[in-house]
């Protein structure tokens with residue numbers, strides 16, 4: 077095993093741990109809707125939500141880093157350059173996350189001054205982490221980029237997948253620079269903030285996970301590089317072709333000009349296309365191989381990724397991406413429904429797939445067997461779909477009663493939140509959230525228990 | 541043309557991406573003009589000296605802000621520079637207290653509390669909080685509420701006390717007044733037009 081693959085295992089361990097933290101705070105956040113006086117003035121909803129969504133971003137990022145550190149030496153047939161720095165950065169990353177978590181839990185917020193921005197809480201959704209920590213993340217990502225690029229240069233080899241990956245790292249980093257400024261004008265603030273959020277989740281991350289899935293497909297299914305690369309390019313073309321201007325669906329109501337209504341509506345309506353393409357691709361691939369694979373869990377999670385990405389991001393996004401609907405659905409639990417489904421389908425399923433790839437290599441098992449992974453697969457998917465449906469109903473009630481009929485005032489908001497559809501939706505979400513959490517527990521159990529060893533000829537040929 | 545050949549699709553990917561980026565760059569230049577302070581959609585900060593309304597506009601087919609005659613905030617007309625200072629503090633309050641991890645502004649944020657885009661215009665200030673706080677103006681009621689929100693709940697989901705100083709609270713009120721004057725293409729629709737319950 078390469079040294080960088082050992083690092084990758086560490087990233088996976090950190091990722092899966094933070095996934096757990098994230099679920100805990102998800103459950104807590106959901107609980108406020110049921111028991112609003114809980115922890116009042118001690119630890120309020122906003123801090124819980126911050127913990128939930130910031131750990132989300134961090135653990136997925138760690139999962140991606142792990143996946144790249146895993147596959148990079150395999151692609152290039154050599155050890156990653158600058159490993160000691162990469163290993164150091166892992167600890168820097170973890171330490172920064174821990175310090176920020178402690179500050180969020182116990183300090184929570186500061187006064188209206190620059191000190192708070194630097195050291196406590198920047199209060200911008202998804203990137204609340206104080207500036208010093210954001211700088212830390214930039215450094216970690218720069219070292220990561222250095223590892224990838226320097227290794228390619230040293231190896232004097234480049235594959236198509238790696239080209240896409242390297243080029244994708246540039247915008248990934250550049251848009252993150254928006255995590256720093258305080259812009260007084262909210263419209264301008266949100267304009268750039270959406271570059272960060274949208275260009276991450278609907279463009280650069282989508283391309284990154286495309287690269288990872290391409291590598292996993294070759295690994296687990298033995299798909300030929302030619303096919304995988306052609307698909308990757310098509311995907312990039314469609315994802316960026318639709319996604320870059322699809323950004324416009326976030327520019328309907330923030331003060332930006334009216335033309336965004338048509339541009340955003342049109343291009344974002346095309347965004348599901350590449351995601352549908354990936355579903356076709358995976359079905360085609362599965363058929364080609366008669367679903368025979370040595371790593372069934374990974375195969376199942378790849379398939380879940382394809383479908384989840386298409387339905388959660390594509391269909392659920394499409395549902396509210398036209399301005400006529402978005403005017404009412406915007407910023408309700410409907411949005412939350414899509415946010416959960418999309419992140420889960422597009423990224424969580426993909427990261428779980430690479431975890432199973434690693435598990436197989438580490439345990440040296442010829443095939444992964446057992447029932448536990450099936451249970452976790454079932455519980456996680458069932459839990460997520462249940463939550464998403466509950467949120468959709470609650471969100472529709474808000475859009476209808478709170479917005480369209482009620483007229484969006486405080487009283488309309490309150491009335492919609494007391495509506496039976498909404499309150500039962502919140503209870504149902506809680507229930508399915510617990511199911512989801514149970515799936516997580518089984519997942520961790522399964523990843524940690526080694527499969528029954530079926531002795532095989534040294535499962536993975538050691539690298540040359 | 542060989543559609544089985546990855547390099548065909550590689551060219552497609554590169555050219556599509558470049559074209560889209562160029563278009564986005566132009567749209568961004570234009571949009572930033574429209575949304576800069578004093579641009580077509582975003583008023584100058586000293587708009588807080590004036591009355592602000594929100595009404596349906598037939599030619600736009602959307603609700604748009606209506607800027608009326610003088611109505612100085614806290615009864616004091618401010619200069620543009622003073623207004624800008626208030627806004628800077630107000631924005632820092634909103635970030636430092638993570639308001640948008642409970643509320644939304646322009647529909648962006650979190651959904652535990654109500655949207656604040658038109659908070660300045662919310663009838664709740666007159667109907668609920670002015671009587672509750674015993675204040676005679678909307679802005680004074682807002683300051684009192686923002687400093688001690690836990691004392692004035694309207695229902696089970698109350699707002700916690702985030703320890704705003706009086707200056708911070710006043711700046712935040714100014715910020716919310718200015719926000720309500722931004723032209724948001726009609727979001728939220730029918731604000732305050734309907735009855736209060738479904």
Ligand code: HEM
Nearest residue numbers: 277325344347389393394396397406407411415418419422
């Ligand atoms: C992997 C891909 C995607 C992910 C992870 C994702 C995730 C999210 C998240 C988290 C939000 C909420 C943002 C916020 O306000 O904090 C959001 C909003 C939105 N997404 Fe996606 N999304 C994806 C793809 C798509 C696609 C393909 C479409 C359209 C077809 C779409 C349409 C929308 C729309 C219209 C909103 C705004 C919702 C609102 O008005 O409140 N998304 N997305």
Ligand code: HEM
Nearest residue numbers: 102103105106411412415416419420424509512650651652
């Ligand atoms: C037990 C499981 C979970 C529960 C109970 C839960 C609950 C919640 C709650 C209560 C919120 C706040 C929404 C609001 O502002 O009203 C939230 C936001 C969010 N959660 Fe979860 N969550 C869970 C799992 C997940 C997972 C697995 C993901 C990612 C795949 C995720 C992604 C998000 C995102 C992106 C947001 C922000 C959405 C937005 O503000 O539009 N959550 N979650």
